[in-house]
Amino acid sequence: MRIGLSYDLKETVATERAIGDDAFEEYDSPETVELIAASLEAEGHTVTMLGGGREFLSKILQEKVDFVFNIAEGRGIYRSREAQVPSILEMLDIPYSGSDPQCLAICLDKPLTKKLVASEGVSTPKWRVIANRQELRQIDSCDFPFPAIVKPAYEGSSKGIHLTSVVEDTQQAMEVVESLLEQYQQPAMVEEIILGDEVTVGIVGNSPPLVLGIMRILPKQRNGYFFYTLEVKRNYLDLVDYECPAGLEEKALQQIQISSLKAFKALGCRDFARLDFRISPQGVPYFLEMNPLPGLGTHSDLVIMAQKTGWSHRQLISAVLKAALERYPKCVCV
Ligand SMILES: Nc1ncnc2c1ncn2[C@@H]1O[C@H](COP(=O)(O)OP(=O)(O)OP(=O)(O)O)[C@@H](O)[C@H]1O
Ligand SMILES: [Mg+2]
Structure with a gap:
């Protein structure tokens, strides 16, 4: 089978706007892409490198592929960025690996994901979403269980999660939330800490x-x-x-x-x-x-x-x- 490989390399995306030192943490290295290509080739397939972003857009229209193996994380700071490549593949009716745009978009939104999973009876730590500076003051009035951890609502690869993300009280939570709102340009979540394995x-x-x-x-x-x-x-x-x-x-x-x-x-x-x-x-x-x-x-x-x-x-x-x-x-x- 002719398989296209879609991916976003750290070094390619680094030419876009950088926000912090972890701005490119989710993106892949050439070694990872080569490794996946080698594993697909070892199964008898031919692999075409499609890349991501604009390169992907032009290559997917030029190259003849039967299927796309997708690891592209997507571009920008949008919470639906992982859905970008699968959406294009669905528009072109090209089959691809992995979850569909709707699932990918939901899962990058941690609070929304937790709501859906909790509705199935799965336990998840208590949480609050702080979407902007106005909502910051409201943490004060709620009886949130501290210690808590403060994280960006739409990230992965532990972006924005450091030892300083662990907060003991409202004042500390407000400080960390404020810096995350500024740095990541998206809501922050305050989540009850589960101290265990x-x-x-x-x-x-x-x-x-x-x-x-x-x-x-x-x-x-x-x-x-x-x-x-x-x-x-x-x-x-x-x-x-x-x-x-x-x-x-x-x-x-x-x-x-x-x-x-x-x-x-x-x-x-x-x-x-x-x-x-x-x-x-x-x-x-x-x-x-x-x-x-x-x-x-x-x-x-x-x-x-x-x-x-x-x-x-x-x-x-x-x-x-x-x-x-x-x-x-x-x-x-x-
Ligand atoms: N509520 C919590 N209680 C205890 N530890 C937590 C909690 N939330 C996050 N952590 C710690 O922070 C780490 C990163 O959090 P989380 O998995 O939410 O981030 P992520 O960036 O989406 O991770 P990934 O790299 O898996 O995409 C967790 O693996 C865990 O060690
Ligand atoms: Mg994780």
């Missing part, structure tokens, strides 16, 4: 979707509380141990598995996804967020999890592709 869950397939693994993320130095911040993700080799399967109690593992599949279905995810939980000291898993377009580079959590489960990169890419091809031309998996 952190796990990330990989899902592959559609009928039915299968939990590939539940991986616990442990700090190498076990002093104080651990958060998987931007700084930790950038230096994961020195700071983090990955444990898969996660050494948790059977009851917690079962609960995580059930909640993960409920979230995948509720949000309309397809083919693959990765989602994060924190587990309370009482053993209750709390859903944090869904990534329907998780990283596929060697340093990415899903790839690390796959390798710990005995899957090569090629097997992971092949499973995603197979899931996409099997469901096509269905738009939604039921």
